[in-house]
Amino acid sequence: MEQTRKRRFALGRRGDVDMTEGSIPKHIIAFAFPLLVGNMWDPSSIC
Numbered sequence: 001m002e003q004t005r006k007r008r009f010a011l012g013r014r015g016d017v018d019m020t021e022g023s024i025p026k027h028i029i030a031f032a033f034p035l036l037v038g039n040m041w042d043p044s045s046i047c
Contacts, residue, residue, distance in 0.1 A: 019027045 017027075017030075019031070
């Protein structure tokens with residue numbers, strides 16, 4: 001159980017997640033979310 005908790009915690013915190021195993025939609029969302037947030041943040045920081 002501890003290993004599962006570490007893996008889940010590492011999904012958003014570290015870059016050593018094996019994206020070839022597990023849920024495909026979960027990995028896609030976890031990968032795309034920071035990109036979407038950055039794209040929304042960038043135009044708002046111009047002013």
